[in-house]
Amino acid sequence: MAKLVGGIATSHIPAIGLAIANGLQQDAYWKPFFDGFPPVREWLARVKPDVAIVIYNDHGLNFFLDKMPTFAIGAATEYRNADEGWGLKALAPFPGDPRMSWHLIEELVAADFDLSTCQEMLVDHGFTVPMSLLWQDVVPRAVRVVPLAINTVQHPLPSPRRCYNLGVALGKAIESYPADLRVVVVGTGGLSHQLDGERAGFINREFDLRCLDDIVNRPDELLNLSIHDLVEQAGSQGAEFILWLVMRGALSCHGVREIARKYHIPVSNTGAGLLLLESVS
Amino acid sequence: MAKLVGGIATSHIPAIGLAIANGLQQDAYWKPFFDGFPPVREWLARVKPDVAIVIYNDHGLNFFLDKMPTFAIGAATEYRNADEGWGLKALAPFPGDPRMSWHLIEELVAADFDLSTCQEMLVDHGFTVPMSLLWQDVVPRAVRVVPLAINTVQHPLPSPRRCYNLGVALGKAIESYPADLRVVVVGTGGLSHQLDGERAGFINREFDLRCLDDIVNRPDELLNLSIHDLVEQAGSQGAEFILWLVMRGALSCHGVREIARKYHIPVSNTGAGLLLLESVS
C-alpha cells in the first residue's frame, strides 16, 4: 500500500518564480525567504517521495467562469505550464500518474466529493512555484504529480471545514492505493495577502502566526472559520489558506512531527509561510 | 419565498426531438408515447411555474473529459442548444435566471456540494427534449430555467444516494429564495436503455416499473442501489435514473401527490417513463 510520508505547505506568489528565473535567491530582499527551503529539500532528498499531490488554486489560466469547478483533479499523463498573460517561460513538463489519479477519483467520489476530472490541464504558478522551490526544476523530474485545484476565484468558495474534510478523505484514499509508493501532499498559497480593493497590501502577521501554529497543533480550531472570516483576517487572497487545510486534513490519519517552519514578510504583497510536517504513524 | 410546486420526470432521447421536428406525434409508433403528455401540460397551464430547474446530463456537447464536472449548474442569462454533431436545428434560446442560480449555488456550496458553476453553457437534447415536450417551444418561453447537469459520461458517477441528497438540499435552497416564485423541478433521462456493447438494446420493463413505483412511494428503497446495480438492472444509460432521484429528493420537503404516470416501450432503444408529482404541503 502507498504511504503518506508527510505534508508541505508553501506560498506560491508569481514573484518567487521570477526571482528564481532571475537567480535572485541570495539577493538581500529574497534571501530570508529562500533560506527557509534547504531543510525541506534535505528532507525530500532523504524521504524521496514518488508522487506529490499538489493542492493549489488556478488563478485564471486553466479555468474560466464558464466551467468553474469547486474541486478539480488532474488525471493527465503530463502537465504543462503557460505564460499566464505575463510571458512566463515554459518549464519542463511535469509527469503525471493517471492510475493514481483515477484511484483517488474513485475513492473521493465514493466519499461524496463532487470532483471535476481533468484529463488535460494547464498548471499555473500556484502549482509550478512550489514545485520549483521544492524540487528545483531538476530534469528528469524526481516526482510524478497529481494536481488538485481548489476554487478561490469565484465566491462561494468551499468552506475551511469542507476543504479539511476533503483532505481527510484524500489521506485515506492515498493510503488505500495498492502500490508501494511514498506520497507527499503539498498545500500551496497564502498566507495573508490582498491584491484588490482599497485594502490592497493588507498583511496580518498576528493571524498568520496563529494559523501556522494552529494548523500544526490544533487544526480543529481553524475549522469553524468561515471564508468571510479568512478574507477579513488574512485578506482576499489569504483565503488560499484553505489549500493548506486540505494538506493538513490528509495528514490527520497520522500524528505529525514538525520538521520545518518559516514565516517572512514581505514577499511581494504577501506574508510568506513554509511548513513541513512528517507523518508519525 | 419561492414555492416548489412539483416535480416532473421524463425520458429525453434525441429521437423524440426528431419526431417533434418532423410532426410525427400522431404516428402509430409515437402516439402511445406522446399521449402521456397532455395531462402534464394541463397541470403546467394551471400551475404556471415561473422557473424550471432542469436536471439533465450532458451527452458530450458542453463538457469534455478535460473538465468533466460531477455536478454543474448554469448561471447564465440564456442557454442555447447546438447541432450536437447531427445537424440538430437551433431552438429559440432558453432564458435563464442568474439571480436564482446564484442563490442556489450559495446554498448548495454551503451544504457541501462541490459544484461547477457555468456562466455560459450549451444545453443538449438531454435538456431541450423535455423542454419541448413540456412547454412545446412556444415563444416567448413561458419559464426561466436553471440547468443542472449530472455526470453520466465518465465513471465514477455520483451515487444514487448522493444525487438524492443533492435534491434534498436543492429543495431547501429553492424554498429559501426570497421572491414569490413558483418553481418546478424537472428530472430527465432514463428509464432502462443501453447504447453500447454486445448488450446494446437491453430494456428491463420489470425494473423500470419498480423504479416508477418506488420513486413515488418509497424513494428510500432506491438509495442503496449502487451505480453498478443501476447499470446492471437498467443498462449503461439507464443510470440516468440518478437524475430522477435529484428531482425526487427536492420534493422530499413536501408530501407528494401523483398526478400523471406513463410507461411505454420502446421509444428508440428506450423504456420511456413520465411522471408528475405535485407538492402537498
Next chain:
Amino acid sequence: MATVRAPIWGTPIFDGAQAIKGYALNKMCYSFNDAVNRNEFLANEAAYCARFGLNPEQYAAIQNRNVLQLIAAGGNIYYLAKFAGILGLNVQDIGAQQTGMTVEAFKAKLLAAGV
C-alpha cells in the same frame, strides 16, 4: 474504499482505465460537434486522425466503422455517437451492428421488450 464490482456481460464501463486509453479518440470525436470539423474529417480522414494522435488500433477502428472496436480502443459511447452521426447511423443502427443483428431484427427485439 470504493468497491470493485464484477463485470456485466456486454456492458462497457467508461472508467479511468478506458479514459486513459481513449483520450485521443474521444477528443477527436468531441470535435465532431462542429460541422466544420466533420467536413475536414471527411475530406481527409487520415490527416484528421493523425492530427489528434490516434494510435493504430483507434485508427483501424475508425476506418472499419466498427463500434465494438472503437469501444475496445477506449472510445466513449457519447463521443462515438458524434462519429456515428457523420456516417448517418442512429442508435438503432449501431445497436444492430454491435449485437450482430440486422436493423430490422434489432428493432423487433426492442418492440418485444414492451410486451
Next chain:
Amino acid sequence: MATVRAPIWGTPIFDGAQAIKGYALNKMCYSFNDAVNRNEFLANEAAYCARFGLNPEQYAAIQNRNVLQLIAAGGNIYYLAKFAGILGLNVQDIGAQQTGMTVEAFKAKLLAAGV
C-alpha cells in the same frame, strides 16, 4: 441558509452579483492568457473590447487603466491581473494605484508589516 455577512472595508468579494456584472470584461481579460490576443488588443483596443461586448463603464475603465473602476465594473482580480500584465504592471504597482500611494510608499508599507 447561507449566512449574509457584513462587507469588509476596501475588500471586493467576487460573488454571483459581481460575476453577472463582469462576465464580458472577465472573458476578455481571460483571453489575454494568449500572446496573440494581447497583441490584437494592443493593435486596436476599441475593436477588441467591442468584440467581447464590454459595456460603456467597462470600456471606460479599460481606457483609464483604473483597477478600482475595473473592479466596480465587475472585473475579477485574477483576470484583471492579465490586463495589468499587458500594461507591464505588477501586483505592487496595482496595489499602489488602488491605495492612492506611490509605489515606493506602498512597498514601504509592506516592509513595515514585517516588523
